[in-house]
Amino acid sequence: MTVPVTGRSTTVKGPGRAGRATLAGTVAVLGVLLVVSATAGLAIGSVQVPPGQVWGIVTHALGAGWTEPDWSGARETIVLDVRAPRVLLGAVVGAGLAVVGTAMQALLRNPLAEPYLLGVSSGASLGAVLVIVFGVNLLGTVSLSAAAFVGALGALLLVYATARSGGRITSVRLVLAGVAIAAVLTALLDLLLLTTDRGNQAREVLAWTLGGLGGVNWGMLWLPSTALASGIGILLAQARNLNLLLAGEEAATTMGLDVARFRARMFVLLSLITGVLVAAAGPIGFVGLILPHIVRLFVGGDHRRVLPTAALGGAVFLIWADIAARTVAAPLEIPVGVLTALCGGPFFLWLMRRDARRGTERGAV
Template identity: 80%
Template sequence: MTASARTGQEGRLAPPASPASASSPASPAVPPRDRPGRGAAFPLALLLLGALLIVSVTAGLGIGSVHVPPGEVWGIVSHALGADSTEPGWTRARETIVLDVRAPRVLLGAVTGAGLAVVGAAMQALVRNPLAEPYLLGVSSGASLGAVAVIVSGVTLFGAVSLSASAFTGALLTLLLVYTTARAGGRITSIRLVLSGVAVAAVLTAVMDLLLLTADRGNQAREVLAWTLGGLGGVQWGTLWLPAAALVVGVGVLLLQARSLNLLLAGEEAATTMGLDVARFRARMFVLLSLVTGVLVAAAGPIGFVGLMLPHIVRLFVGGDHRRVLPTAALAGAVFLVWADIAARTLAAPMEIPVGVLTALCGGPFFLWMMRRDARRNDDRGAV
């Protein structure tokens, strides 16, 4: 029996794809073949996204109830970094707004967007499901429950990182539970995985709501309920280092494991014949992805659909090789969430819309489109 024949017997999410469907960059069930020019498009994509990220950060620092021109924004930043020793031509109030209010928020948005996009791309490869992402699989709900448990109980065994540690534990346990439930019977399907995630998330959300309703401090409960919608407000420089460190570690490790992620796209048996210990590798990656998700959720709340949309979009331009997908998705996710936060601050000013609401408004239709596309593709295969 050949390796390609064995691949279809275990861990297959769908019947063997035709050559046309196998080249689709949106579904990682089969390793996508890069079309001519995608390798050359990778450096161009990085260059364009890098430039767009600089523009996005500038806009995030300047746009708000107090408008700060781009030149003044970078003058304030340069002066704060010591690169400009000239006498400031702006007021102290504007400097405080840019450096102490908006800068931590914009950077947290970039870090969170990059982290969620990278985690989503890796999850889709690990479970070989194009619909996988932290929010849909209930991982964000598990991290939220862990964080809320710490907030409500006031227990801080690990000091300043207690919130992130509890969120990580909740995310890891939830991911393992969803994956085990979906794999019951030996075969994971897109529908089974999503339904398992939705069911587990519903239970965890109910438990979280119960904790909030029985909390002694009503004001704190209302604050936490607002946090569960996802938001970047209230972040300070002193708390920004942890999500930034989680992003650097997560992206660094995943880039080192990009070849293994590529092997998993061909199926478990095919990856095993290429020398990959699938069970051990998947366990290590689950821990890593839960750590990154837990830290990001603790910092920004559960923000959904970023990890679903951005990996699929970047695959259209750079192909399916994770050595290209991961860094491109990180930049695209950072740009997307920075602009989502700008919209959240300005669309209904002076009221602020939770950024998680806006990402859901974008991600919900995208999710429905993917479900419709996959259903149509399966119907076409059944008709062959």
């Protein structure tokens, strides 16, 4: 099927024998990289743990250990209770943001689309800051995450109410509403910080709004993990429809897709997933922008290939970003969002220049 995308033709083929072999090879390589990355995340830190000992601790905890424990209780606590939840959260958030970014770019047919386009991160940030500034602790340790999710959900409802006020919801109106609501919520957040008497929390607020994986425990993993698994399953089931959107709205409608309804459902799903991920780790930027483009270089544009490889690639990327965040300036920990921005900013500029150059070339033709 030849699909015209923004003035040029792109061929999206079904996963034939060669395509399945390429996908299997790419997934296998990324799977190995994920295991290596997770091992490094458990081993590297202020207390270095040899990789062999890491695996001994993990297998022993799972009841499959083949050697007698030769490590201290302190090392076991560091690996299992401090680093393991952090590494798993990094893998889940990285995979989730990459998958959401992939779907957003398809739904909007815009290579610069990313998970926070609809103002979800601004709502989550406002909810989290309200908890930090006013010291609300109704739900104990999950109060901040719960407030962030409620803020993300509230922002989503505002965006949809604003976009629908003019009649039928279109992708352009939805994006414009998201930008406007995000600006208003960010202004409210800044006003709150300027007028509050609790200035000593400014550093905590700044650290959260930059994103990070610190302070996570096992009890915080079930919700983002469930959101990721459900989201990937639904998106893989809708991969054909995402491919159809690459042909444009008219062509997709001709092929039997109700574009408006499909987009509305997908935007709600993606926003809810993003809200859960932001509530767990803060607004970590650029992962959902750069990973989809990187994996497309290896597996093409078919979403049946892009979605699983983007998930694995995002997990690997964010694990290594977190390793760098806690080791580059040790003992000081850099918010992981700072490092992803340092990687994603130049990539974003390159992407803009590439698209501008292609537009000039098409205009010349």
